Amino acid sequence: MATVSEWIEGARPRTLPNAVAPVLAGVGAAVALDAFLWWRSLLALLVALALIIGVNYANDYSDGIRGTDENRVGPLRLVGSGTAKPKAVLAAALTSLGIAGVLGLLLVALSGYWWLLAMGAVCILGAWFYTGGKKPYGYYGFGEIAVFVFFGLASVLGTVYVQAGRISWEALGCAIAVGCFSTGVLTANNLRDIPTDIESGKRTLATRLGNTGTRRLYLALVTVPFVISVLLGIWHPILLGGLLCAPLLISSVKAVAGNKVGRELIPALRDTGLAMLAWAVLTGVGLAL
Numbered sequence: 451m452a453t454v455s456e457w458i459e460g461a462r463p464r465t466l467p468n469a470v471a472p473v474l475a476g477v478g479a480a481v482a483l484d485a486f487l488w489w490r491s492l493l494a495l496l497v498a499l500a501l502i503i504g505v506n507y508a509n510d511y512s513d514g515i516r517g518t519d520e521n522r523v524g525p526l527r528l529v530g531s532g533t534a535k536p537k538a539v540l541a542a543a544l545t546s547l548g549i550a551g552v553l554g555l556l557l558v559a560l561s562g563y564w565w566l567l568a569m570g571a572v573c574i575l576g577a578w579f580y581t582g583g584k585k586p587y588g589y590y591g592f593g594e595i596a597v598f599v600f601f602g603l604a605s606v607l608g609t610v611y612v613q614a615g616r617i618s619w620e621a622l623g624c625a626i627a628v629g630c631f632s633t634g635v636l637t638a639n640n641l642r643d644i645p646t647d648i649e650s651g652k653r654t655l656a657t658r659l660g661n662t663g664t665r666r667l668y669l670a671l672v673t674v675p676f677v678i679s680v681l682l683g684i685w686h687p688i689l690l691g692g693l694l695c696a697p698l699l700i701s702s703v704k705a706v707a708g709n710k711v712g713r714e715l716i717p718a719l720r721d722t723g724l725a726m727l728a729w730a731v732l733t734g735v736g737l738a739l
Contacts, residue, residue: 452533452534456526456528457542460506460526460527460528460539464525464720467726467727468601469499470498471628471631471729472498472625472629473494473495473498474730474734475624475730475733476607477738478624478736479620479621481734481737483618486613486738490560490612493560494608496553497554497570500547500549503546504546504549505577505580507542508540508547508578508582509580509588511539511543512581514528514539517530518646518647543578547577551570554566554573555567561612561613563611563615569604577600589652589653591653593654594637594655597629598633601632602626606621606628620737623681624678624737626678627679628730630672630675631725631729633671634668634671635722637655638702638719640654641656641661641668641706642716644657644661665706668706669703669707675692676693679692679729679733686737688739689733692736695728698721698728699721699722702717702725
């Protein structure tokens, strides 16, 4: 039986910035629209956290029963390592996704924007079929697109919309920036896993682009948020503060550009997530001010 610490590690806490950052950026954009409601922001945050934990457990379960995680480098895989039974991990995934669904329903009901139920349903289905089902889209190179949409566009703009009933150009810029950061985290992860993914037949975008192409994609993705900071700074100079998180990416960029492999790329995942969180805080505070 897995210990509490192993269940926590299996939830992949290093990925939590992917859920927190878009909500923080969205809150800043909502404040800028004079529409901030703390309880709706809190519910949006809880939905995002439950969703990403559900995704991680679902990924652990689906990859584990397929045997994809048997020789994986990186964080603990509960099923792949034999630490927890597949049914227990499946239950954890469904529970987390169920909590996300209930909280999302509550948020929609209280805000009155019922059409958002459709978006919520798509997010939950996207979380499961990333690696679940007979033909998971994550195995066909569409994982990066899904991350950009769900943890960029949907999370940021959804957080703004449930409070303001509309979005702004600043909110869209934040959504694109956070989406690129979040996709960068996945790209670094899949870059690290290219050898084992090829061996197991998992055709991620990284395996399709190859080593050099994936490294170029990562560098392009982490550049976009700073371009957006400059563009937003033309109208709101305080938003140039987002550039201050650039030093957090120095080691990651060096690792990716320097052809590091395997475990040497693990810090890149962490640092990209931290840079994303810092960018969201700096930009969100800037928008609020």
